[in-house]
Amino acid sequence: MMLRWGCTAATAAAALMAAATARAECSREIAVPVAPIGVSIVITGGTVSGIYPDVLRAASQKIGCQLVFSAVPRARQEVLFEMGKADLLLPASRTPARDQLGTFIPLLGHRATLISLAGPRPALTSAQELLDRRELRVAVVRGFDYGEPYQALIKELAKQGRLFQEVDAVAVARLMQSGTIDVTIMGPTTLAGAVMRDARLAGVLDKLRVEPIPELPWSVSGIYVSRRSLKPEDQAAMLDMMEGVAKSNAVMEAFQRVHRADILAESVRPR
CATH class of the missing domain: 3.40.190.10 (Periplasmic binding protein-like II)
Incomplete structure (x- = not known):
C-alpha cells in the first residue's frame, strides 16, 4: 500500500511539475492597455471585459501567460504602443506605420x-x-x-x-x-x-x-504583438497564442452572438 501511495504521489508531483513547466511561457506579465470599443472592449470602473479580453484571457491561461489589461484613451493606447510601453495593440487595423512596430495577427475581415x-x-x-x-x-x-x-x-x-x-x-x-x-x-x-x-x-x-464607400474597403483587423517591448521568447509565446485564437474563430463567434446580422454584415466577416 505504501509503495502504491508513494508511486501515486511521485506521479502526481511529476505531473504538477510538468504542468508548471508547460505553463511557464512568459517571462513577465504582458501589458495590454485598452480603450473602450463597443462590446469588443468594455471598461466598467477598473474592470476590463468584452469580446477581446475574454477570449484572450482564456487563451493565455492555457499557456501560463498573464495578460494585465489597463484602461486608457484610444489615442494614448496608440502612443504607448509606439513608445514600446504596450506589449499588444488590440483591436487594430493593419497599417504600414504599425507594421514597423509589431507583428500583425489577422483575426477578422473589417471595414469602416x-x-x-x-x-x-x-x-x-x-x-x-x-x-x-x-x-x-x-x-x-x-x-x-x-x-x-x-x-x-x-x-x-x-x-x-x-x-x-x-x-x-x-x-x-x-x-x-x-x-x-x-x-x-x-x-x-x-x-x-x-x-x-x-x-x-x-x-x-x-x-x-x-x-459603405469605396474609399473604405474591407481590410483585416486583429492584434499587433510588439517587437519593441517583448523579449524574443515572449514574442514567440504571444504569436503562438494569437495564431491559436485566429484558428479557433472564437472572436468571430463572439461577434455573432452579440450583434444583429444586418449590423455584422456591413462591418465584420471571417478573415
Whole structure:
C-alpha cells in the first residue's frame, strides 16, 4: 500500500511539475492597455471585459501567460504602443506605420463605413460626396485608424472645419443623438456596441443608417504583438497564442452572438 501511495504521489508531483513547466511561457506579465470599443472592449470602473479580453484571457491561461489589461484613451493606447510601453495593440487595423512596430495577427475581415441616423438625406456613395456636402458635420474617435484613405479624408474634413474628434464611440453616439453631428466614420459594430451599453442611447440602434464607400474597403483587423517591448521568447509565446485564437474563430463567434446580422454584415466577416 505504501509503495502504491508513494508511486501515486511521485506521479502526481511529476505531473504538477510538468504542468508548471508547460505553463511557464512568459517571462513577465504582458501589458495590454485598452480603450473602450463597443462590446469588443468594455471598461466598467477598473474592470476590463468584452469580446477581446475574454477570449484572450482564456487563451493565455492555457499557456501560463498573464495578460494585465489597463484602461486608457484610444489615442494614448496608440502612443504607448509606439513608445514600446504596450506589449499588444488590440483591436487594430493593419497599417504600414504599425507594421514597423509589431507583428500583425489577422483575426477578422473589417471595414469602416459612414454611419448616420436614418432620414431623408440622399445616400452618400463616396468620400468626395461627403467632402462636397459641407453642411454635414462629421465625428470620429481620436486614435482610430482605418488606413491612408481614412486619414486623408479626416484631414480634409478638419481643414473644412467640420470634424469633431471624440474620446470614444459613446461620445460620438451622443453627439449624433443630440443632432450636434450628422455622420460618423467607424465600424458599425463599434458604434452599435457603444449604443447597446448606454441606456441614454436607447432607440438609437434601430435608427442607424450604414453607408459603405469605396474609399473604405474591407481590410483585416486583429492584434499587433510588439517587437519593441517583448523579449524574443515572449514574442514567440504571444504569436503562438494569437495564431491559436485566429484558428479557433472564437472572436468571430463572439461577434455573432452579440450583434444583429444586418449590423455584422456591413462591418465584420471571417478573415
